[in-house]
Amino acid sequence: ARETELERTSAGHFYTYAKVNGELAKFVVDTGADVVALTTEDAERAGVKFDPAQFEVIGEGASGPVRGQPVMIDSIEVDGKLVNDVRGVVLPDLSKSLLGQSYLSRLTEVHMRGDVMVLR
Numbered sequence: 001a002r003e004t005e006l007e008r009t010s011a012g013h014f015y016t017y018a019k020v021n022g023e024l025a026k027f028v029v030d031t032g033a034d035v036v037a038l039t040t041e042d043a044e045r046a047g048v049k050f051d052p053a054q055f056e057v058i059g060e061g062a063s064g065p066v067r068g069q070p071v072m073i074d075s076i077e078v079d080g081k082l083v084n085d086v087r088g089v090v091l092p093d094l095s096k097s098l099l100g101q102s103y104l105s106r107l108t109e110v111h112m113r114g115d116v117m118v119l120r
Contacts, residue, residue: 004079008115016119018099019077020046025097029117031110033100036073036088042097043090048073050090058089067092076103081119083107 014029068091087102
């Protein structure tokens with residue numbers, strides 16, 4: 001499998017672009033997130049079905065209850081690393097989509113090399 005190297009930004013984050021159901025979206029790679037979290041805009045663009053009327057408390061964040069809706073994402077692909085049927089959530093107050101463990105754990109390998117995160 002081909003390696004993808006993501007460099008840590010000065011703010012300490014790792015960013016990547018991924019195709020969600022074939023539509024490009026920018027993600028923060030969040031190894032501490034259980035699932036992929038999509039902004040409403042990214043979910044709409046990718047055709048991920050959700051209903052804002054169905055948003056409910058689905059977790060707890062640093063600033064309190066997190067509202068959203070669980071979804072199933074048909075496919076997510078980062079640099080040729082395609083994963084199908086990915087658990088996710090759509091969060092209305094999210095500013096940037098998060099690439100969490102429901103995608104990352106299905107790769108062959110994710111590790112750190114200094115200020116570089118390697119996906120394989």
